[in-house]
Amino acid sequence: MTQLYSTLAEVYHEMYQHVFDYDVEFQFYNTILKNNNCHKILEIGCGSGMLARRFLGNGYHYLGLDLYNEMLDIARREVGSDRFVQGDMRNLKFDTQFEAILITGRSLAYVIENHGITSNFEGVFNSLINNGLFVFGVFDAKQIFDNFSDFEQNIEHGSKKIRRISHLEKNLATGWTWDWKAKYIIEQDGKVSEFDDLTTLRAFTRDEIEIFLKLAGFNIAETIDEGKAFTVIARKE
Numbered sequence: 089m090t091q092l093y094s095t096l097a098e099v100y101h102e103m104y105q106h107v108f109d110y111d112v113e114f115q116f117y118n119t120i121l122k123n124n125n126c127h128k129i130l131e132i133g134c135g136s137g138m139l140a141r142r143f144l145g146n147g148y149h150y151l152g153l154d155l156y157n158e159m160l161d162i163a164r165r166e167v168g169s170d171r172f173v174q175g176d177m178r179n180l181k182f183d184t185q186f187e188a189i190l191i192t193g194r195s196l197a198y199v200i201e202n203h204g205i206t207s208n209f210e211g212v213f214n215s216l217i218n219n220g221l222f223v224f225g226v227f228d229a230k231q232i233f234d235n236f237s238d239f240e241q242n243i244e245h246g247s248k249k250i251r252r253i254s255h256l257e258k259n260l261a262t263g264w265t266w267d268w269k270a271k272y273i274i275e276q277d278g279k280v281s282e283f284d285d286l287t288t289l290r291a292f293t294r295d296e297i298e299i300f301l302k303l304a305g306f307n308i309a310e311t312i313d314e315g316k317a318f319t320v321i322a323r324k325e
């Protein structure tokens with residue numbers, strides 16, 4: 089199981105501020121939400137709260153959910169809000185309904201088994217108002233497996249240097265899944281520490297996503313191509 093959101097949660101938080109452009113991400117979701125008059129939202133896989141800060145700052149009625157308390161502790165600290173709950177996206181239960189539910193940062197990649205996807209989609213369906221919007225991004229199986237190669241990232245955050253060497257292996261055990269073996273080498277004030285991490289991730293074809301959504305009762309409104317990923321906007325109708 090990955091350590092990226094537990095032992096390495098602070099490293100994730102520091103590193104991904106330089107990997108993702110959260111202003112651009114926020115504007116992407118903000119445009120979709122505004123166009124559909126959605127104000128009361130749930131963000132699944134909210135991580136360390138980088139989008140939460142922007143949603144709350146822009147007046148959304150926001151709740152963030154994540155599996156890992158280590159990520160939520162950072163989110164609460166960074167955003168200064170208690171609008172976060174711990175939970176597993178495969179087992180969603182709320183006593184309220186939302187106008188829109190987002191799964192951000194391609195977090196659905198961590199749900200590698202079919203029954204996890206169906207449980208998530210059913211939970212999202214039940215947690216949305218009628219006509220509510222479900223917006224999520226996933227890795228595109230064709231793009232991932234056509235361009236399957238190891239990679240390395242070097243990131244500087246203040247006085248800290250983070251080097252991540254990623255080795256990928258196809259496993260295809262539960263779908264378009266692969267093992268991501270990552271070595272983190274962290275250097276600060278002359279001290280070096282190393283961590284090895286193993287994560288299994290899943291990509292999807294558009295047909296797979298369409299079938300899963302139909303089974304849960306959703307209609308796809310739009311699919312937005314993003315190269316190695318795509319975002320789906322679906323509606324509970």
Ligand SMILES: C[S@@+](CC[C@H](N)C(=O)[O-])C[C@H]1O[C@@H](n2cnc3c(N)ncnc32)[C@H](O)[C@@H]1O
Nearest residue numbers: 093133134135154155156176177192193195198
């Ligand atoms: C790639 S990170 C994205 C975090 C954040 N959206 C961002 O863009 O920085 C994936 C997130 O999904 C969360 N996650 C993984 N499996 C989950 C599950 N079963 N239920 C809820 N959250 C989960 C992780 O803890 C992590 O915060």
